[in-house]
Amino acid sequence: MTSEIPTSDDTKRIPNARRAEEKPEPEAETETVPRRRGRRVLKLLAGAAVVLAFLAVADRWAVLYAQDLAGEQVRKSLKLKAAPEVRIDGFPFLTQVAAGDLDRVQVTIPDLGAGPVSIARVEATVDDIRIVGWPTGVDGVDLGKVRGDILLDFDDLTREVGASQVRLAPGRERGSVLARGRIPVAGTEVDVRADAQVRREGRKGVALTVANTRLVVPDVLTYTPGKGGGLQLAAPATGRMDRAEFEDATGERLVPGRMLKGRAVDALVEHPALLKPAGIDPSLLRGLQKAREPKVAEAMEFSATLPSGLPGDLGLRRLSVTSGGIRAELAGAGVSVPSP
Numbered sequence: 001m002t003s004e005i006p007t008s009d010d011t012k013r014i015p016n017a018r019r020a021e022e023k024p025e026p027e028a029e030t031e032t033v034p035r036r037r038g039r040r041v042l043k044l045l046a047g048a049a050v051v052l053a054f055l056a057v058a059d060r061w062a063v064l065y066a067q068d069l070a071g072e073q074v075r076k077s078l079k080l081k082a083a084p085e086v087r088i089d090g091f092p093f094l095t096q097v098a099a100g101d102l103d104r105v106q107v108t109i110p111d112l113g114a115g116p117v118s119i120a121r122v123e124a125t126v127d128d129i130r131i132v133g134w135p136t137g138v139d140g141v142d143l144g145k146v147r148g149d150i151l152l153d154f155d156d157l158t159r160e161v162g163a164s165q166v167r168l169a170p171g172r173e174r175g176s177v178l179a180r181g182r183i184p185v186a187g188t189e190v191d192v193r194a195d196a197q198v199r200r201e202g203r204k205g206v207a208l209t210v211a212n213t214r215l216v217v218p219d220v221l222t223y224t225p226g227k228g229g230g231l232q233l234a235a236p237a238t239g240r241m242d243r244a245e246f247e248d249a250t251g252e253r254l255v256p257g258r259m260l261k262g263r264a265v266d267a268l269v270e271h272p273a274l275l276k277p278a279g280i281d282p283s284l285l286r287g288l289q290k291a292r293e294p295k296v297a298e299a300m301e302f303s304a305t306l307p308s309g310l311p312g313d314l315g316l317r318r319l320s321v322t323s324g325g326i327r328a329e330l331a332g333a334g335v336s337v338p339s340p
Helices: 008-013 029-078 093-099 154-160 243-250 263-270 272-278 282-290 293-298
Strands: 085-089 101-114 117-132 140-153 166-170 176-185 188-201 205-217 221-224 230-233 302-305 315-321 325-338
Touching: 117 325, 140 154, 154 166, 154 325, 166 188, 176 205, 176 282, 188 282, 188 315, 205 315, 205 325, 230 263, 243 263, 243 272, 263 272, 263 282, 272 282
Parallel strands: none
Antiparallel strands: 085 101, 101 117, 117 140, 140 325, 166 176, 176 188, 188 205, 205 221, 205 302, 221 230, 315 325
């Protein structure tokens, strides 16, 4: 009886015959498909990154160009020596220009002329800028909101008003300024002490007025020029003077700190022997008598006005005195600037 089970020789002769335990091997191409797709995605992402980087660079170049152009326009309109620093915020810039609106622009102007003195620095921020007439043309710009800070530097003020020997500093009261310095009077160094007040003149001006000026020789005397002023002798000086002779010559009692006026001061100048024990040179009194409060005060007083080229209702809102100088708040809303 013949067996139907194929032998090993039979399986060799059958082309498609395989052992049951053998499994088909995966083809190499099926393993590389996901990898090929991943490489395509990476290439697309790299290309997109290059395009975005190019657009970002182009946008930044456009911002730099616009900032330089705006700075030059401000320089011309305000007649500045150098173009101010202009910074345009927001990204992308080109999209803002296409829409005819800018989010925010910041401007910093150093050394702005304001009459007899200069403004050390002007910093302004403008929000919501709309280009009028865009995109067919540029008829001007509307500034939604302007806020800024103006600084009048004390060092610049004292140098520019010709009172370089006097220093300005904040006073105790709001808006007050102390003036302190030394000036020569008849060969003697005399301390200058004065009180000043900062005030706003209109909406675009700042002024400093000086009052209560005193010329002081410490531990010797204080002289207040002008109407209502006179000479006050300090306690150390009066302690060395002859009271009887003083009262006979001046008709006044010798009391430390007492205000001596008119004839009493003239008598001291005419009787130098009275002043000698106190170490007071009569020429010093004569020099002090020639001092006039208006003249002393004028050396420190000043007024400053914002340039007339500023558009719309831009003006000063609030003044304050800091260690660095006088600060003023600049503000405005709905300001229209026509195209030049």
